[in-house]
Amino acid sequence: MKDKQNSTKFLMLRGLFLSAMLVVSILSYAQTETMVSNTDSLETKESRDGTIYEDFEFPAEFPGGQEALKEYLKKEFRYTSKSLKKITCDRIILRVTINVDGSLSDIEIVRGSGNKRLDKKAVRVVKNMPRWKPASEAGRIIPIRYYLPIKLD
Numbered sequence: 026m027k028d029k030q031n032s033t034k035f036l037m038l039r040g041l042f043l044s045a046m047l048v049v050s051i052l053s054y055a056q057t058e059t060m061v062s063n064t065d066s067l068e069t070k071e072s073r074d075g076t077i078y079e080d081f082e083f084p085a086e087f088p089g090g091q092e093a094l095k096e097y098l099k100k101e102f103r104y105t106s107k108s109l110k111k112i113t114c115d116r117i118i119l120r121v122t123i124n125v126d127g128s129l130s131d132i133e134i135v136r137g138s139g140n141k142r143l144d145k146k147a148v149r150v151v152k153n154m155p156r157w158k159p160a161s162e163a164g165r166i167i168p169i170r171y172y173l174p175i176k177l178d
Contacts, residue, residue, distance in 0.1 A: 081169055082161060087155075117147045119147060121171050123157050
């Protein structure tokens, strides 16, 4: 008898929890859709004190998204298999600043491959990237710091 009561309570609590999660997810989806549709009218403001943000509401985006970024890097960052013999790490990680106009600046190698020529080439390829869609926070377009890994295959 006690097991049946516990089972009923459990089912009721589970149902309540799932209902609450459904409501929360519907509300957050609706809020996200509203925010995304409002990004066209964002104010462009650089921070007065020159702050570059690492925490933001909407991240910067390469034109066409992540897949387009992968294709761009695949097309522009070419190297020989001979170059790969000299590497000590299978990826290069760059830190870049994505400015309010979508341009990239302050490109630095955070973790190199061990091959200086490959590392310099990665920096050159990133410098030549098209402008990104900038990040935003609280209705303002902001400059951000972005870490860009380039995997070496």
